[in-house]
Amino acid sequence: MTKGQSLLLGLGVLALGGVGYGIFRVGGAEGFSAGIATSALLMVLVVGWTATYLFRALTGGMTYMQQRRTYREAYDAFTTEELERKFEALSPAEQERLLRETGQFDPDDSNPTP
Numbered sequence: 627m628t629k630g631q632s633l634l635l636g637l638g639v640l641a642l643g644g645v646g647y648g649i650f651r652v653g654g655a656e657g658f659s660a661g662i663a664t665s666a667l668l669m670v671l672v673v674g675w676t677a678t679y680l681f682r683a684l685t686g687g688m689t690y691m692q693q694r695r696t697y698r699e700a701y702d703a704f705t706t707e708e709l710e711r712k713f714e715a716l717s718p719a720e721q722e723r724l725l726r727e728t729g730q731f732d733p734d735d736s737n738p739t740p
Contacts, residue, residue, distance in 0.1 A: 643668050 627635075643664055650660035682688050686695075713721060725731040 639668065639672075642671075 646664040646667055647660050650663045651657070655663060686692075713724070716724065722731060
């Protein structure tokens with residue numbers, strides 16, 4: 627969220643308070659009672675919004691975290707496919723040499739694949 631969006635959100639909440647005050651006044655509440663009712667309503671909304679934020683943060687459902695998770699899965703899949711493609715392009719002798727260097731060579735295995 628940008629700074630401008632934060633300011634617009636704050637102005638929206640302020641406007642919501644004003645509209646709520648007007649609605650309570652039209653509904654028959656006196657000035658002081660309408661102000662208290664509007665404040666209570668806004669407080670419930672802000673606490674509810676904060677609770678949903680905390681829930682998303684604790685469960686890992688935040689947009690940024692989900693984007694990172696999705697990106698990492700795609701990157702890992704692409705990297706694995708690319709490495710497998712390059713490995714298959716090597717000659718059997720080069721494959722065996724590479725597997726020996728990485729400590730993954732099993733002499734009993736007739737097909738040296740990772």
